[in-house]
Each structure stands twice: as structure tokens, then as C-alpha cells.
Amino acid sequence: MAAASQLQALLRFLSQDAKIPLAAAMTKVAELQQANLKTPEQISKAELPTLQNIFKDNKVAKQVLNAAKRVSKKREAPTETTKSPQKKQRQKNSTGSDSPFETESALALPVSSASEAELSNMTIVVNRAPLVLAFAVCVLKYTMPEQPISSRLSLAQAAVSANSRSKAVSLGLESGKPAEQEGWGEGQPGVNVLGREVKVLKRWDYNPREGEPTGESRSQDVAVAASENVLGQPVSEDSDSLPPLWGVDLEALRSSHDKSASGDTKASKPLPIFTPESARSYLLKSFSEFTDESNRHLVSPKRKSTSQIETERETCLGHILRAIDIVCQSWASTLSKDELDRRAWTWYVRVRPDVKIGREGWGQKDSVKLSDILALQR
Template sequence: MAAQVQDLLRFLSQDAKIPLALAMGKTLELQKANLTNPEYIAKGKIEVLQTIFNDPKVAKQVLNAAKRVTKKRGSPTDATTTSPQKRRKGPNITGDSTPYEIESALSLPVSSASEDDLSNTILVTNRAPLVLAFALCVLKYTMPEQPISSRLSLAQAVVSVNSRSKAVSLGIESGKSAEEEGWGEGHPVVRVLGREIRVLKRWDYNPREGEPASSAATGRSADTASAANNEDNQRETPEDAHRMPPLWGVDLEAMRNSHHSVPGKEPKDHSVLPIYTAQSARSYLLRSLSKPEEHPPEPVKPKPATVVQNEKKECVGHLLRAIDLVCQSWASTLDHRELDRRAWAWYLRVRPDVQSGVHGWGEKGQVKLSGILSLRRDP
């Protein structure tokens, strides 16, 4: 069974090109649907994959990869194969978008729920999205100058590094990481949730460029342009003098892979530095949380896709608000380094209670927001 899971993960991450963290969270669901290898996936229905991945484009990407792999192996199938779909961009982002418009499009759901309502809220997710949420929230206080695009990129980098460490411990991956092989040499380092992340400085990027005058005049800003509006909630420290420009998290594993030649394929463009994109991190978070399933005595009609999407957005808003309340309560008494260190300890205390072993890291479990809120500093 463990070997089957490892083979499935290799197919998803290497052939289907989906993030390892997402692959980890979907192996159990694929096994339950008897989609345990590329051959079975290639012969399966796209609707089943769409239900599992909650994203039609990702489902099609996995199906196409399965067909391509089975065709190479000589598996009898008359289905045609196409190239995997490119990762979709975030909402309302085009090549002509200004930095302000890009940051606005990347904004995350905001919850208006009372603390009592939050305390009674239970969410369902696996561990990787919760790591992403904690990283996003703590970065608002440890690196308040970073816009939402940078926070999403850095948070996704933390998830990727953490997921690879877990994969190595389970025997799914082996050998040295790209970092250990020296691929990150020369790139600056920042620490997020205790993890060292290699970054690319975006010197020419001003997140407020293109901001309407009316918006600037009213002083309205949230995640739409810059996290600098959080400065009022934090005390100034000597660390503030060393703030960095907007950053991208550098994908060292992708950098290493891009330099490895693949027979029959054109060499990749080595001039483009691979980064963790904000759009993919945002999309991952928005599709990874849900409410606990209800089990009515009689079958009911499935919810429309729009209703499900709105519920997921609501869940994300509730989770981010709960974590933010915790970070906010400690920000005035802890320096940035200590706040970052404690945030990882907070995550460990409230992470989903799932089984350990091969399935434990990817299986979904419940997260009680009351447990997160209990971490707040006493007045």
C-alpha cells in the first residue's frame, strides 16, 4: 500500500506537474475512487477528478498526464492526449494590469463574524493549507512591508519546503534537496515559520503603482496594495530599518529541475528564475477548506458549484480572521523573530487531528477555531 501511494505521488507531482502539497492531500481520495495509477485515471471519468480536485483545469491536467503516461507505456487506449493545461492566473489579472490592480485581485476573503461565531466554527482541511494560512497571517506582522502577492509567494514556499521534508521522512523522496545541493547560493534568505526561504528582491515593483487618487485620499488600503497599513498595530523595532523590498519566494526544486535535460524535449529557458506564484497559492487556499459534511437521513440534491465556492471563501475568511486575532494580540509584546517562532508552535497545537503514517499528512481533519482563539494573549 505504501509503495502504491509513493507511485501515485510521483505521478501527480512529476508527470501531472501539480504541487506536492496538493498531491499529498488528494492521494487518499484518489484511492477511495480506485484511481490508484495512471492507467485507471486515464480510463476514468473527468467528473470524478473534478470532484476530487475541485478545479476543472487541474482535473483535466491530471487526466491528460495519465493518458500521456499510459500511451508511452503502450497501454491500450484510443483516447487522444494533449499538453497539460498551464496554471491558471488569478482573477482579473492581465498583462496590462497595474501593480495596484494585481494586489487588489489577489485580496483574500474577509470575515465579519463575531468572535462568538468564530468560536463555534469548525473547518475541514489538511495540514498544508493550515501552514499556508499561518504563514500568511504572521507575515503581516513580521514583514509588514510585504504586499499580499509577496506574502502568498513566501507562504507557498514554506508549504513546499515543509511538504518535501515530510515526503523525505516517509521515503517518498530521497537524496539531497536543491537547497542542500547549493542551488540557492547567492539568494537572500528570510525566515518564515522557522523555515529559511530563498527570495528574489523585486526592486522595480511598487504595489501602489496605479492606485486611484480617490482610494489614496480616503486612506483605504488593506491587502489590496500593501501590508504597511498594519504598522499601527505594531511597535517599531530596530528590525524595521532593514525592511526588504517586495519579495518572491524562489522555487529551488524547479530551478534544479529546469537545468536537467529531458530526452526528446527542448531545453527550458534558464534565464527565467522559477518562483512560487501568488495566484497558485491563493487558488490552493481557496479550494482547500470546507465545512464539515452533513449527513441528512435522506439524500439531498448536491449544492451548486457557486454555493460550494462561496462556502469555501467563507471558511478561508473565518480561518484567517481567527489566526490574525491571535497574531494581533501578541504583536505588541513580541519581536518579529519570537512571533515567527511562536506561530509555528501555534500551528502544531491546532493542526488537524489526523492519523499518523502514510495517509496522516494528507488526510483531512477538523480544525476548531475555538482552539486557535484560545492562543490569544490574555489582556
């Protein structure tokens, strides 16, 4: 798992920082690793002829070297503020210019290489909504294994948003009925996510494997990482599995209709959906490391840089996703997909942060012990 995580980091650097097309970057990963150039820091210290020999293009080699030096310099300067990686990625994906394979690869979530014993000693700080989102994304890998990561993120966010809206109304924080109770999305197909029906939009013309490297340009590590965690299970033509899906944003649909009725906007618009980029960004910024406040005085506080905070949050997300995945995997061969979906909600309820319910506790964070999640295994 550590190798896969390192591979993803190297691919992100080449495609996002060095601006190398992902398909081309994937063909160079093995050569860079063989030359012991596995991180931007190592690449920044390499000789230009070495990179020229790998990339076979002087301009591209200089481009990679300059990007590595720039990234390394930023990481060494803790006071320098930079755009977060997830914001850069969201802007890139929103253009729709990448191939489906490149888009799905860019949405890959962090992977933890921690052992179960190591996870058992960890405590993560989070509030309830992103923890629900993490559970939904993980369980969808088993209940709807054919769905690519873009669909899993969209469907998970649809379930979380519907749950949050219902909870806000029940607590008196928002007025009026949720859009689903008013009949918005009626007639649209739906699927169950954590026991809640989510209205969906079928993406009939979308193939997540379109643009996927083949043959010599596809390394074994890339194949494994892409197949298991990003693209979903291959679906045969005669399969009754659903095509890739989007989760429909019913609240946005109602709002759009209200504006159309008042003449503020055009009536003919596509169904609003929950974008996978926003769901991924929400996950990446929501989990942090537990700190024992009683022992803070024993250690002189050091201000963390933006990149250090982002790295910590990404690592914490990887750990909690791995813990939930271990639980789902332990039950997947025993429970039906419908039962696994229902059980996942009860698992979340058992380990959710113990915040005060009501206006005072809305949005508060609390700690979650990963040992409590792992204890849910079969």
C-alpha cells in the same frame, strides 16, 4: 468588516464580470451603493437609465447590466457549470497587463465579519498543508508588514512547499534530498517564514501602489481595505525594510538545471518563483464547512451548485484567516518579529488536523475547531 467584504465583491463583479477597468470601477462604487445597487442581483433589476446616469456612457451601462443579468442567471441555475472565479482571476493576472495596484487588489483574500464568539462555534475541515499556508500568510502581515499580498502569498507558499518536500522525504514518499539541502539557491538572500529560511528574489522595480487611484476617485472604504490588507505598509526611502519579494522555487530551479544539462531547454532562464495566484487558488479550494455525519439522515441532502461550493469555501477561508489574525494581533505588540515567527509554527502544531502520519494518512483531511486557534491568544 461586512462593508469591506461587500465592497470587494462589488469590485470583483465590475472588474471581472463586467470587464470594467478596476481604477474606473472604484470611482463608481460609491454611486452604486448610494443607489442601493450593491450586488449583481440588485444591478440586474435596475433600470438602464439609472445605470446610464452613474456610468455616463450608454455602452458601459449596458455592459454592466448584461453582466449582472448573466451572473444572476448563473447563480439561479445550480446545475450549470461555470469557470471558477479563482481560475478566471489566475488567467487574468498571468498576463501581467494590470497595474501593480490592480494586481494586488485582485489577489485580496476573503474577509470575515464574524465576531470572536461566532468563530468559537465554528469547525473547519482541511488538511495540514493549506493550514500551514494560512498561518504563514497571516503571520507575514506582522513580521514583514511592508510586503504586499502578492509577496506574502509567494513567500508563504515557498515555506509550505519546502516543508512538504522535507516531510515527504522523511516519510519515504519521495526519494533524494530536498533541493535546499543540496545547496540550490546558495548565495541567494533569504528570509525566515515559520522558522524556515526561504530563498527570495528582490523585486526592486516593483511598487504595489503604482496605479492606485487618488483624490476624488478613491473612496475611504477602498483606501482602508487596500492599505491594511493588500498593499502592505508604506516604506520611506530611507527605510531599511526589504523591497517586495518573491519566494524562489528551489525544486523547480533544480529541475530546470537538470533539463538544461541534458539539452532539453535553454540554460538562460529567470529564477523560478512561487506565483501568488497559485497560492491564493490553493487556499480558496482547501477549506470547507464541517458537517455532522451522524445527523445527515435528519436532513434531506441537496446537491450544491459549483458557485455555492465556491462561496462556502471562500467564507470558510475568511473565517479561519480572521481567527489566526486575531491571535497574531494579540501577540504582535509583545513579541519581536522573529519570536512571533517562531511562535506561529508552534501554534500551528498545536491546532493542526489530527490525521494519521505516514503513507496512509498523507493528504487526508480532518476538522479544526476555531475555538482551539482563538485559545492561543495572549
